[in-house]
Amino acid sequence: MKILIVEDEPAMVELLRYNLESEGFDVVSAHDGEEGLLAVEEEQPDLLLLDWMLPGVSGIELCRRIRRDGKNSALPIIMITARGEEHDRVRGLDIGADDYVTKPFSPAELMARIRALLRRRNPDIGAEKLTVGDVELDLVAYRVRRGERDLHLGPTEFKLLRFFMERAGRVLTRDQLLDGVWGQNVYLEDRTVDVHIRRLRKALNAGDEPDLIRTVRAVGYCFERV
Structure with missing residues (x-):
């Protein structure tokens, strides 16, 4: 399965890439909102890890645009952000994110959330x-x-x-x-x-x-x- 990371911090991208590739995922990345929107179209990922605070187009706006796009509206999205207040989490989920992870986070927990979300979206994953x-x-x-x-x-x-x-x-x-x-x-x-x-x-x-x-x-x- 292919996962797209949209994150502007290189160290965070490498941390996510290392853990995802260790789990057998194919990983692509983008460093701002505009590049992320283009990558969604070109790469057709199975799941998106999206940073809230991005230069240019914010993660919230990118999520909103993806949900308005009929072709990619069902793409699973996990927001990753340092904003941990309840109203921020509610806003992220209301705008269309499927899950919300606050920095700093446990890589093991994030991997479990990714697997669970992919299984819910496609029950055939992991099936015999x-x-x-x-x-x-x-x-x-x-x-x-x-x-x-x-x-x-x-x-x-x-x-x-x-x-x-x-x-x-x-x-x-x-x-x-x-x-x-x-x-x-x-x-x-x-x-x-x-x-x-x-x-x-x-x-x-x-x-x-x-x-x-x-x-x-x-x-x-x-x-x-x-």
Whole structure:
């Protein structure tokens, strides 16, 4: 899962990055509100850690703008701030934050809050089986079924399908698919994604079954919740 940190203190960014990467999260960061808003659009994170006091656009204003944006309005947001008064916490939650952490905080507690929030937003995280529509993916037995039919997938197609199903309904760019399935330090051409998606589609779709992978022109792909 990808977490975006919007924080202007480099030491705090590195502390958060260290703890998040130790837990297996992919981490990106921005240092002010405008950069943070752009990163939300480009990176499509699974959760946002947002500092209240930012140069330029404040964390509160950034949270307000995200909640007004239909595409990202459901993005989980945790506010991180030195403002610990009750009326400040209430204001942050009223503006749309899902949780509120006051500096200084326990990294272990923050990690627990992040995991809990991600589980509430996506109960499939950490599950042994993923189910979207009539497709079931067994992460323990490495088996895939669509309806009554067993699907035979190669390792890459299995990982690709899992990545899609954990983010069903979201439009994913080719770069996001490359990073999520092959890894950020692997350099492949975008058409590699297209080749494996063709293989996955061939395995998924038989007869008059609807195509579950929608191509979004000039953007990427979306696994539909049929």
